[in-house]
Amino acid sequence: MKEEELIKKLENAELPEIELQSHQRRLRMALLAAGYLQRRPRVTILDLAKSKMKGGIDIIMRGLVSRQPVWKTAVIGVLALALITGLTIALPSLTGQSAEALATDIVQNSPEVRTALGGGEVTVVKVIKVVDDKGTVICRGEIGLLTAEVDLKTKEVTEWEVVPMPQLTEEEKEAAINIARADPRVQEILDQGAFIHNVHPMYSFGAKVNLETGETEEFSETLAVVVLASDLNGWESWFVHVDLAGKKVIRIINPKEFEELSPSDDEYEIEYFHILEGPVEEPVFRIGKGGIEKGTQ
Amino acid sequence: MDLEQEKELVEKAKNDTQVFGELYDQYYPKIFGYVLRRTASIDVAQDVTSEVFFKALKNLGQFCYRGFPFSSWLYRIATNEIANYFRKNKREKFCLEEAFNSVSISNPSAETELLEAEAELKRHEDFLILHENLSKLSVKYQEVITLRFFENKQVKEIGEILGKREGTIKSLLHRGLEKLRKLME
Numbered sequence: 163m164k165e166e167e168l169i170k171k172l173e174n175a176e177l178p179e180i181e182l183q184s185h186q187r188r189l190r191m192a193l194l195a196a197g198y199l200q201r202r203p204r205v206t207i208l209d210l211a212k213s214k215m216k217g218g219i220d221i222i223m224r225g226l227v228s229r230q231p232v233w234k235t236a237v238i239g240v241l242a243l244a245l246i247t248g249l250t251i252a253l254p255s256l257t258g259q260s261a262e263a264l265a266t267d268i269v270q271n272s273p274e275v276r277t278a279l280g281g282g283e284v285t286v287v288k289v290i291k292v293v294d295d296k297g298t299v300i301c302r303g304e305i306g307l308l309t310a311e312v313d314l315k316t317k318e319v320t321e322w323e324v325v326p327m328p329q330l331t332e333e334e335k336e337a338a339i340n341i342a343r344a345d346p347r348v349q350e351i352l353d354q355g356a357f358i359h360n361v362h363p364m365y366s367f368g369a370k371v372n373l374e375t376g377e378t379e380e381f382s383e384t385l386a387v388v389v390l391a392s393d394l395n396g397w398e399s400w401f402v403h404v405d406l407a408g409k410k411v412i413r414i415i416n417p418k419e420f421e422e423l424s425p426s427d428d429e430y431e432i433e434y435f436h437i438l439e440g441p442v443e444e445p446v447f448r449i450g451k452g453g454i455e456k457g458t459q
Numbered sequence: 460m461d462l463e464q465e466k467e468l469v470e471k472a473k474n475d476t477q478v479f480g481e482l483y484d485q486y487y488p489k490i491f492g493y494v495l496r497r498t499a500s501i502d503v504a505q506d507v508t509s510e511v512f513f514k515a516l517k518n519l520g521q522f523c524y525r526g527f528p529f530s531s532w533l534y535r536i537a538t539n540e541i542a543n544y545f546r547k548n549k550r551e552k553f554c555l556e557e558a559f560n561s562v563s564i565s566n567p568s569a570e571t572e573l574l575e576a577e578a579e580l581k582r583h584e585d586f587l588i589l590h591e592n593l594s595k596l597s598v599k600y601q602e603v604i605t606l607r608f609f610e611n612k613q614v615k616e617i618g619e620i621l622g623k624r625e626g627t628i629k630s631l632l633h634r635g636l637e638k639l640r641k642l643m644e
Contacts, residue, residue, distance in 0.1 A: 164640075165640055168640045172589065172608035175585055175586050175608075177609055178586060182572060183572065185509075190484070
């Protein structure tokens with residue numbers, strides 16, 4: 163073959179023009195999330211956050227767009243990290259106290275919160291976010307859960323809302339199991355040897371953020387969680403989130419993507435979502451009775 | 460978009476991730492296509508393309524115009540990432556059989572698209588044969604030949620992408636073509 167022929171062959175080769183829109187979308191989302199983290203203003207406390215996050219961000223970001231099925235995990239991680247960054251950078255510089263600690267103190271020492279929760283001990287479950295000296299804290303007391311908005315400058319609780327302990331009746335639990343069983347994805351897991359471990363309620367709340375407009379829409383709901391478990395290849399569990407009113411399975415989470423967990427025996431769960439652009443519908447973290455199970459910690 | 464508009468966009472993107480998103484939308488297909496034509500693997504192309512754009516985002520502040528389009532910079536990062544990939548994987552010899560069998564399963568929503576992409580790649584048998592021969596050459600020859608003939612880059616721009624002088628590129632092209640010709644005989 164002459165060089166001219168080879169050149170002609172190379173020039174005329176029909177090349178693959180392949181588009182992978184799903185990958186393109188996922189990568190875009192990961193890049194935007196990474197960009198937001200990267201461009202946060204630098205403050206001293208951020209160094210602390212950075213040390214915690216060191217090494218984690220890259221792995222998570224790459225996980226988000228990996229061909230391996232871990233991108234949902236990474237989405238959660240990315241959003242969680244974004245949240246952590248939010249928590250750590252927006253500190254009141256005068257106090258010398260971390261924003262989370264300050265928000266916790268304000269809520270725990272608030273007579274209004276204590277009264278609203280039945281007068282007993284108030285336990286802060288999680289400081290959800292701190293932005294522009296305003297914080298959102300979730301805590302629990304004798305009669306239920308409470309979300310509180312705190313002002314870190316005035317050190318006051320500005321708003322609060324009591325959320326009754328989520329509960330499910332036996333009929334609702336049975337309905338949740340039936341809805342879960344009817345889902346082909348659940349059926350597939352059960353066919354592979356998993357069993358239904360338990361059913362518990364879950365209070366789910368959060369915000370959907372439209373990245374284009376910056377508009378935030380808050381939402382809250384109580385779901386049923388059907389926990390599937392299998393010990394065929396070591397402990398593995400799946401959390402099937404069931405919308406009882408809508409009679410459908412909303413999502414199935416396999417914590418193996420995060421870490422090995424034995425099935426939850428919690429009586430209830432709390433989820434906080436922070437959804438960007440709508441398509442991501444996974445919790446940033448989940449809180450059980452034993453504390454934070456996954457995500458940010 | 461002309462060079463001036465692009466320059467303006469890149470400057471904005473340094474402070475605005477949304478604007479970076481616009482650049483990304485524009486160049487993702489090119490870079491993904493380039494990596495795919497270098498590696499002939501959908502899976503690898505996804506991973507490497509991801510690395511390219513993360514690095515681009517991370518280092519965008521350091522990017523300066525030197526008379527070449529922004530895409531040249533992305534091509535440079537991509538070329539380095541492909542070389543890294545080959546180094547990390549000890550440059551496993553590519554063979555057609557692998558290309559035909561390398562279907563990977565991702566999350567369900569993307570699975571169909573991946574399978575279609577794999578099938579589409581398989582249909583380009585001439586390209587796969589060319590790639591198989593190209594992959595037997597040193598990476599330095601693969602780089603120049605792919606950029607020149609598959610990406611239609613001029614020698615000057617290839618020099619910018621690879622950080623080499625025009626004369627070196629011409630010489631690499633000549634020697635690379637000669638080696639490829641012998642392989643294909």
